[in-house]
Amino acid sequence: xxxxxxxxxxxxxxxxMELIKDGRYDFQKSLMNDALQDSIxxxxxxxEETGILKVANAPxxxxxxxxEGCEEKYILQYPWTKRDVAREGYYKAWFEIKFNGDLTSDGxxxxxxxxxxxxxxxxxxxxx
Numbered sequence: 001x002x003x004x005x006x007x008x009x010x011x012x013x014x015x016x017m018e019l020i021k022d023g024r025y026d027f028q029k030s031l032m033n034d035a036l037q038d039s040i041x042x043x044x045x046x047x048e049e050t051g052i053l054k055v056a057n058a059p060x061x062x063x064x065x066x067x068e069g070c071e072e073k074y075i076l077q078y079p080w081t082k083r084d085v086a087r088e089g090y091y092k093a094w095f096e097i098k099f100n101g102d103l104t105s106d107g108x109x110x111x112x113x114x115x116x117x118x119x120x121x122x123x124x125x126x127x128x
Contacts, residue, residue: 001121001122001123001124002118002121002122002123002124003123003124003125003126004093004123004124004125004126005126005128006080006085006125006126006127006128007085007127007128008085008086008087008088008127008128009082009085009086010080010085011079011080011081011082011085012080014077014078014079014080015043015077015078015080015093015125016075016076016077017075017076017077017095017117017118017123018065018073018075018076019032019036019074019075019076019117032111033072033074034110035099035110035111036062036074036097037062037074038099038100038102038110039062039097039098039099039100040097040098040100041059041060041061041062041076041095041096041097041098042057042058042059042060042095042096042098043055043057043058043059043060043076043078043093043094043095043096044056044057044058044093044094044096045084045091045092045093045094045125046091046092046093047089047090047091048089048090048091048092048124049089049090054084054087054091055084055093057096058078058081058084060076060077060078060095061076061077061078061079062074062075062076062077063075063077076095076097076117078095085127087127088127088128089126089127090124090125090126091124091125091126091127092122092123092124092125093123093124093125094116094117094118094123095116095117096114096115096116096117097114097115097116097117098113098114099111099112099113099114099115101113
């Protein structure tokens with residue numbers, strides 16, 4: 001389980017998550033990057049104690065990660081609002097990527113449909 005800590009009432013740090021490469025698109029790394037830029041990304045968060053959604057499909061960002069090397073990497077980013085962090089607790093959180101599917105290129109298959117991230121393990125947001 002990945003854990004992200006933030007203080008009650010604080011808007012920083014921004015929640016960021018790098019997409020994990022699963023080898024599916026390694027042969028053409030630009031496919032996923034292109035598809036991400038042509039997608040809608042949202043963020044949701046549910047209270048683990050009450051089961052009530054605290055954040056529901058709020059707009060999230062896809063940003064180019066700064067780093068060394070020549071390979072472009074994109075991260076998912078959610079900027080907090082005061083309402084999001086007003087109550088202490090443990091929350092299960094996730095991003096959802098909705099690929100528009102309107103990219104076309106001869107002989108290239110871009111990702112389509114929806115993808116919930118993280119894939120392999122849960123993301124827990126802890127507000128203290």
